Amino acid sequence: MSPLLSFAVTAALVCYALTMAVATLRMLRGPSAQDRVLALDFISLNGMLVVLVLGIRYSSHMYFEAALLMALFGFVASAALAKFLLRGEVVE
Amino acid sequence: MTMVGALEGLVAMLLLASGLLSLIAALGLLRLKSFFQRMHAPALAITFGSWCAALASIIYFVALESRPALHTVLIVVLIAVTAPVTTTLLARASLFRDRAAAAAKHQQDDGA
Numbered sequence: 001m002s003p004l005l006s007f008a009v010t011a012a013l014v015c016y017a018l019t020m021a022v023a024t025l026r027m028l029r030g031p032s033a034q035d036r037v038l039a040l041d042f043i044s045l046n047g048m049l050v051v052l053v054l055g056i057r058y059s060s061h062m063y064f065e066a067a068l069l070m071a072l073f074g075f076v077a078s079a080a081l082a083k084f085l086l087r088g089e090v091v092e
Numbered sequence: 093m094t095m096v097g098a099l100e101g102l103v104a105m106l107l108l109a110s111g112l113l114s115l116i117a118a119l120g121l122l123r124l125k126s127f128f129q130r131m132h133a134p135a136l137a138i139t140f141g142s143w144c145a146a147l148a149s150i151i152y153f154v155a156l157e158s159r160p161a162l163h164t165v166l167i168v169v170l171i172a173v174t175a176p177v178t179t180t181l182l183a184r185a186s187l188f189r190d191r192a193a194a195a196a197k198h199q200q201d202d203g204a
Contacts, residue, residue: 002097005152008104012145015111019137022118026130034127034186041178042121042134045171046114049137049145052167053107056152064164071167075174082181086188 001059009057016050037081044074099155103148110144113137127186131179138175142168 001009020043027039048070055063113136120133146168153161 002100004104005100008107012107012111015108015115019111019114019118022115022122026118026121032127032186032189034182034189035130037182038127038131038134039121041182042118042137045134045138045142048167049110049114049142052145052149052164053110056103056107056149059152059157061153061159061161064161064167068167068170071170071174075170075178078178079174079181082178082185085185086181 009053012053013050013057016046016053020046033085037078037085040081041074041078044070044077048074096156099151103152103156106144106148106151110141110148113141113144117141128183131183135175135179138171142171 023039023042023046027036027043030036048067051063051067051070055061055067117133117135117137120136121130124130124133146164149164150161153159153164
């Protein structure tokens with residue numbers, strides 16, 4: 001891996017980490033429950049992106065499955081939380 | 093050799109763009125005023141950010157490692173399908189909760 005690519009991977013990972021920190025701030029601050037769910041959804045998406053970029057960093061295919069599962073479970077979690085906010089129960 | 097260098101530059105640019113777009117989306121999430129404005133910010137990372145990261149991954153594996161890696165598209169397609177569902181559910185939940193809170197406040201005012 002060339003120095004340029006290595007620098008870009010590190011910079012992207014640092015950007016994702018900052019993003020997750022800022023989103024955590026929003027999640028802790030609120031003010032409403034919807035804001036917290038939105039921030040959590042965003043954090044899970046960024047976690048998925050981090051795994052995807054780590055796959056480039058270690059040039060391994062194994063990270064792809066992890067990223068796919070994280071995207072899937074992130075959606076399920078966010079949908080369940082939003083449904084809970086809507087009705088007060090997840091399965092009707 | 094220059095071809096490989098150009099492709100590496102492309103991958104690096106896509107990765108940097110993805111990281112910066114995510115950061116901009118997070119700043120929007122932090123700074124915008126109301127919930128319905130804040131809902132728009134993460135869409136930047138959901139669409140642009142994840143597409144850039146997936147394209148970088150595809151170009152890196154296909155061109156630089158000469159391995160077939162087109163299945164990364166699956167992740168972006170999955171996100172493109174699922175993100176609107178989450179967003180719509182959240183928007184409806186927010187509308188419902190705002191209305192319920194307003195109704196409760198109205199009732200309280202009438203009672204007092």
